[in-house]
Amino acid sequence: MDDSVKKLVDEGKAFIHPGVLFIDDSHLLDLEAFSFLGRALESELVPIIILATNRGITTIRGTDVKSPMGFPLDLIDRSVIIATHEYDAESIKEILRIRAREEKVTIENDALDRLTKIGSETSLRYAVQLLSLASQNAKIQKHDSVTIEDVERVDSLFMDTQKATEHLRKYEEKLLYH
Numbered sequence: 001m002d003d004s005v006k007k008l009v010d011e012g013k014a015f016i017h018p019g020v021l022f023i024d025d026s027h028l029l030d031l032e033a034f035s036f037l038g039r040a041l042e043s044e045l046v047p048i049i050i051l052a053t054n055r056g057i058t059t060i061r062g063t064d065v066k067s068p069m070g071f072p073l074d075l076i077d078r079s080v081i082i083a084t085h086e087y088d089a090e091s092i093k094e095i096l097r098i099r100a101r102e103e104k105v106t107i108e109n110d111a112l113d114r115l116t117k118i119g120s121e122t123s124l125r126y127a128v129q130l131l132s133l134a135s136q137n138a139k140i141q142k143h144d145s146v147t148i149e150d151v152e153r154v155d156s157l158f159m160d161t162q163k164a165t166e167h168l169r170k171y172e173e174k175l176l177y178h
Contacts, residue, residue: 005039018045026051027070030062034072041078051079092119092127099128105135106145114151122160130154 008014014036023029029037037049051071058070067073087095093116100107107115111134119127131146133154138146159167168175 005036005043008036016040016043016045016047018047020048020050022050022052024052027053027055027058028061029070031060031072032062034060034075038072038075038078087119087124089116089120092116092124095124096127096131099131100135100146103132103135105131107131107134108145108147110148111146111151114148114155118151118155118160122162126160130158133158 005014005016009016040047041049051069053069053071055069057066057068059066060070060072068076071079093112096112096115096119097107100112115127115131115134118130130151134146134150137150137153138144141150143150
């Protein structure tokens, strides 16, 4: 094990456990964190590290250097990159169906179709959030299952990221301090 990594472990500032380390939104790591991960990869424990991000070319935090995914190039050179793709409507529908089942939510077919359309136009994450909100709305309305009206009600109350961005741009003069 590298002396500096060993020192961090000895000081109780870091822990290395053999196995898999999954870091979501890893573009938020700074250069020091990437340096630590690089040293960990060279250690005798050699953990499997999975870094997930949705960024393209972006600045490495703590520097003014731009690189793919905001990762240092020496780390990218030592990586196996797995490309992901957007879900199609059928995949979104099936994921929503599974999520509803896991949350013990009964949903009508037209409501599921509407959520699928919303997910295709915005994001799966937003559609999943609306499913939970529509379920709550259905309970308040004393519906036995989530209806299209429940989905449309919560969709009218909340905004996905794109709508929120447009809203902020429209009203930015009123929202900012000058």
